[in-house]
Amino acid sequence: MRLPTTPFLPASSPSPSPSTSITPPPPSPSTTPPNAPPTSESSPTPTSSLNGKPLLPFSSFLTDTHSRQHTYLRISLTERCNLRCTYCMPSTGIPLSPPPALLTTPEILHLAHLFITQGVTKIRLTGGEPTVRKDIIPLMQELGKMRSLGLREICITSNGIALARKLPAMKEAGLTAVNLSLDTLVPGKFMVMTRRQGHERVLESLRVCEELGIKTKVNVVVMRGVNEDEICDFVEMTKGRNIEVRFIEYMPFDGNKWAKRKMLPYAEMVELIKAKYPTFAKLPEPTANETSKTFHVPGHVGKVGFITSMTHNFCGTCNRLRITSDGNIKVCLFDNKEVSLRDMLRGDGKEEVVKAIWEERKGDVLEEVVRRREEMDRELLEVIGVAVKGKKAKHAGMGNLENMKNRPMILIDDPSNPTKPNPLPHLTPTGEVHQIPISHKPPTTRTATALGRVHFSSPTTLSAIRTNTLKKGDVLAVARVAGIMMAKRTSELVPLCHGLNLTGCSVEIEVFEAWEGWATSAGREWTDCGGVRIKCVVGKVGGASGDWEDRGRGLERVK
Known part of the structure; x- marks a missing residue:
């Protein structure tokens, strides 16, 4: 597989060919139009730099009407997972999409390349569980080659079950950071929360991350009556280890039986920690786009963070976009509106064009591929721009989120239509027999x-x-x-x-x-x-x- 040596499109608005017309979305008031020359009062945001000079201005397609520039893209590689966490997946599982409904590797690389040329500097691979995808190492290697276009960070979010043995190759490919999901330090409780075994394998993945010097964050979803008694134990992990433990407020998604009484607010977590560590203090935010409120215990090597989506949203500085594994762009975690990019990459011979981009092509064949690619990308950018411009200033409040229709969490950083009927309703997606629940039906x-x-x-x-x-x-x-x-x-x-x-x-x-x-x-x-x-x-x-x-x-x- 060969990485294209030329960018798909300049980050500024493309110059339409005679047969194609496209009008880019209007820039936000505080954003310089893509084709406008930089001035002393208003200079473009660089997507990367060479000898201190910006390579490309930031794309208006990725700038919303609230002047937020989206430089962070999360890509779900699969809907499958080797755990069944209670807060993430319904107990009956989720209906798996047929393989043709999911993005292929060339399609994932095509979209990643397009977003990078428009200003994305950070890509996070998610799932499902991304490590269950068989070609994750080659895919990450191809992403690593895109660093010359401005990509700075390649990250992954994993449950750690199958991660440890892949980490050396991932680091060599360009992996810069790992978010590791670990909700309990008690093996027996791990089986209850994930409905599977494997606690020791997660700890092994954490150890390997530290050995390889990979920036590591441990994500802990806190649920009242389940694991809040371990909060201080997790804080203690930061004493001699250069990791960040991040406590996440329990969030509602389809099928996870969320209830307000189960959610432990950020403020209560801080109180619990201060009871044991009175000097526990907040740190200055390292960047404007941080999702986590960062604290530390003076003298500890590591840090503690809080993701407060339910009680203190961080929407005003959000710079994230998501692509689900079935190819939909999702501009907000809690927004159920989605637009399919996958469908725009298929039909009318487009699949062959996408595939050909990642193979050696010469002469007239290469010229035709480039021409078709530019047409496809102009169409994609128009749709992406409309989706980004539709992003709201902030997501709904807690009361509305509880009742709002949304994908199960495993399908947000991943696929399949949760409303799609299961052709075999007495079987879970993993093939296990169960009796169909009917308690929600009125007599x-x-x-x-x-x-x-x-x-x-x-x-x-x-x-x-x-x-x-x-x-x-x-x-x-x-x-x-x-x-x-x-x-x-x-x-x-x-x-x-x-x-x-x-x-x-x-x-x-x-x-x-x-x-x-x-x-x-x-x-x-x-x-x-x-x-x-x-x-x-x-x-x-x-x-x-x-x-x-x-x-x-x-x-x-x-x-």
């Missing part, structure tokens, strides 16, 4: 009817049933009772079926001479909250064959 009154038939090869059998001359008794009466009883016991007969309150059930039987058999129709009425059409089917089967094996097999074989 309703419904009726259903199912029809079945029993055929005979001998008219003698049918005649004996109709005239009730079988020695063991009335077949039709017993069939009615069997159908009703089976309907009532359906949840015991059919795996994963819910028990329901049947308020009425009847089995009707009709004899048809034309095709020498009988038909049953089982109808029932219920008042409950579950889907129960299967009960009618079971009742029908019971009515059709319930007493037959014992009472009629001497005269006839059921077909």
Whole structure:
């Protein structure tokens, strides 16, 4: 794979070809227009520098209407994860997208390259769990080659389960920082919070990060009644280790059963720490775009941070954009509006163009690839600019966030449409069997009817049933009772079926001479909250064959 030696587009607005017209988004009041020459009063923000001189002015496409310049891009590489953290993923898992719905490696590199040429200086690889992607090392190596275009930082957020052995190659590729998720120092509690084993492997990843000198932050999601008793233990880790422990306020996402009573606010965390470390103090913010409020204990090597999305938002200085693993651009973590960039990279031969960019091409073929690439990027930038310009000044407050529809956390720094129906609802995405939850459904009154038939090869059998001359008794009466009883016991007969309150059930039987058999129709009425059409089917089967094996097999074989 070869990195293109020329940028996709200049960071300033492109000059349209004769056949293509594009109008860049208007710059913010405090932002210099991309094509405007720098002046002493207003000089462009450099995306990188050479001998102290800016290479490119900052792109208006990545500047929103609140004058925020977005230099930080988070790219989700996968929706898959090898843990099942309670605050991140619903207990039943998430529906996995089919592979064609996800961004390919050339598409990821194409978008990363485009954003870098527009002014992005920091890229963070996320998931799901990014280390489960098989080609993460080659992908990171290609990103490393983009540092000559202005990329300064290549970071990764990982749970650490499969990270340790990959770290040396990642550092060589250009990895500059790791955010490691670790919510507890107690192995048993780790299994409860993540629904998996692997605590010691996370600690091993932390150790390797320190050995290799990689800048490391430990992310701790704090939940009241779960792990707030370990806050001071995490602070103690900073005593002799050059790491930053960051406590994150528990945030609401689809499926994580967020409740305000579970959230421990930043102010309470600080009080808990000061009770043990009275000199615990806040540090000056190193940059204007920090998400974390940084503290330290005097004398400790490391630092402590707080991510306060719920109680003290940092929206005013936000410089982050997200690309989900299915290729949507998401301008705010808590904004459910998304725009697909993936679809703009596909169709009409675009897939081949994207792939060709990362392969050797010469002569006329290369010229055609470059021409098509420029057309695609002009279209992409127009859409990106509109999305960024739509970014709000700040996200909703806590009360609104609790009730707002949004992806599960694992799908925000990753994919798949959470509203997409699961074709096999009794299976979780990992293939585990479960009973579909119905507690959220209100009780309703419904009726259903199912029809079945029993055929005979001998008219003698049918005649004996109709005239009730079988020695063991009335077949039709017993069939009615069997159908009703089976309907009532359906949840015991059919795996994963819910028990329901049947308020009425009847089995009707009709004899048809034309095709020498009988038909049953089982109808029932219920008042409950579950889907129960299967009960009618079971009742029908019971009515059709319930007493037959014992009472009629001497005269006839059921077909």
